[in-house]
Amino acid sequence: MSDGSDNVIQPARRRPVTLRDVAESAGVSVATASKALNDQGRMTAETRTRIRAVALQLGFRPNGLAQSLLRRRSFTVGLLTNDTYGRFSLPVMAGVSEALLDNGVSVFLCNVEDDPRLGQMHVDAMLEKRVDGIIASGKRLDRHLPVDLSNLGIPVIYAFTDPDPNSIAFVSDDEGGARLAVEHFVALGRRRIVHVTGPETFEVVHQRAGAYRAVLAEQGVAPPQVLMGAWSEGWGHQAVARLFDAPGEKPDAVFCGNDQIARGVVDALRERGLRVPEDVGVIGFDNWEIVAAATRPPLTTVDMNLTALGREAGLTLLSLVDGKAVEPGIRKLPCRLVVRQSCGRPPGG
Amino acid sequence: MSDGSDNVIQPARRRPVTLRDVAESAGVSVATASKALNDQGRMTAETRTRIRAVALQLGFRPNGLAQSLLRRRSFTVGLLTNDTYGRFSLPVMAGVSEALLDNGVSVFLCNVEDDPRLGQMHVDAMLEKRVDGIIASGKRLDRHLPVDLSNLGIPVIYAFTDPDPNSIAFVSDDEGGARLAVEHFVALGRRRIVHVTGPETFEVVHQRAGAYRAVLAEQGVAPPQVLMGAWSEGWGHQAVARLFDAPGEKPDAVFCGNDQIARGVVDALRERGLRVPEDVGVIGFDNWEIVAAATRPPLTTVDMNLTALGREAGLTLLSLVDGKAVEPGIRKLPCRLVVRQSCGRPPGG
DNA sequence: GATGCTTGAGAAAACCTTTTCTCTACATAA
């Protein structure tokens, strides 16, 4: 009360109870104790339950470090990413975590920004901690992480980032996603569909634009019109100005490269007195809820299913860790169209 | 070439090179090898450099599991959160990670949603893996994580979540943040300042409103007006309608409870032909870049410095792990006003 | 020449668990 030391938190580090403690307390050897707790070996049922009871009462928790050392398996994986804001990485992480938690595997999250030094530090730390494998993730499918993950001696899976040649990778099927959007417009009877998207330096911009053109050609509707710009609301605004100030027929549908552009497009249309979806339909990309749901009207948009992608990546990594062989290659996982209110209903609906 | 097995990735798991390998290859004992690599013990400089060279050449990397087992320290911490989208947690995580990486500590990210079962699973996994400590984080200062972290036997720090009594916690100083905003308005010569904020069920709503009222009283400007609603753009719109449709004097400044509300307010004002910042100044809260920077004009907003908060939490946890004593209590860390263009310049500036 | 100090290096214990092997006691079969 009076020495003044009551008021500090001493890092309560009572010595964890070990198997030996359990064994001694139960009057058996550690070997027997271990076997009792792991349902191994032979002993009377009485011995087993007695040891179990003692362990429970003492609050015994096996030391994972010792187990890992012996099993040569740490039940730990690393998730490397350069997606600081987690917009793409967090859904992937959620999927990975979900797939692994049931197997008792924990995930180190390592943000390497775009800094090779940071990347190396994280990789070194993970290797020293003997992670069972690494999942490389990111924010662009055409930019490689600032680290070399080949020849690490442990399994590596690429998820939503630029993979090494001959590795195992999961990416979104951007062409498929774009098809979904454009075909949805066509099914709704829209005919003058334009595509407003991001910078031409992005690979996905060309993939999606290609699919967009292909669908228009297949369906025999109006010639394609692709406007490349930035991934921003501002660009959505500008694009609308350019499209609707031009002479001639106006678009009745805008397929946007991401939800922010779509948001800008919707706002700009409203400012011009055009109704969404009645006059113009709009579809976004990414299904970034916070943007898509806040737009008026809420955006119909393409979801890349990143959580499912993360789950696949996690499960595949587990297979590799378990020694199963997996064919290398890039797996494209399908997107999904989330229908909200920015497109209107099909004519017949 | 012909057995078809070339085309699968065998999980290349070559046996890692151990200290014993190094020792044998250098013709010394493991003890000597260990000491050579750790700059311990006595030996000729020649022996030391020779062993080092061998280790380097063999690509030796000490097994962290073995080290941890011996040192009773895993150089690993867990970050628990229920902030699925990472809006608050990711900045905290970034700070934590930044503070710890230099010390060779890696971070398990564990999203427990609001599910006690999930929380328990993650905590169990972390305890088995012998994390050195846990940082509990979240998305609300007045909601507790769905797990009991008292009496875990390892240090726990709370960062931006509701702390246990008598624990160590770091939270944002919401009163201070609100003062910053309101005083900024006052300094700019605004006199009819209203506060549009979130649901009254949030503790921070009352803290910020209290500070708002206090500043108005201190400065002797117009009576306070607080509108509580939702944390959404939509509510920002509605609030503007309510404020500017009412008879009497109109506000010349709106202090918003978050950036989304502010975004809604700014958009609604523009739709009414009111200019921001000339006619009405707007300040947001959170400095959620993606919203604040995309608003036209870009939002002046209160930043809670969550990365710094995470850094403090990380460093404090390290102190505890190192056995230093730390006083329990809640530390409020200052916010910071990020000035963009939604308030105009001070009259004299 | 005996004693003590220093230098360089190795042996062994410790960390905690799992697993294989060994051993004792007892029961059954020959």
Next chain:
DNA sequence: TTATGTAGAGAAAAGGTTTTCTCAAGCATC
């Protein structure tokens, strides 16, 4: 009685590292 078998349990090794202790050799001092 001897051989065989089995149930129950413990001893010990292994996993990879760090650290303390021990030891031998070389050298200086008295």
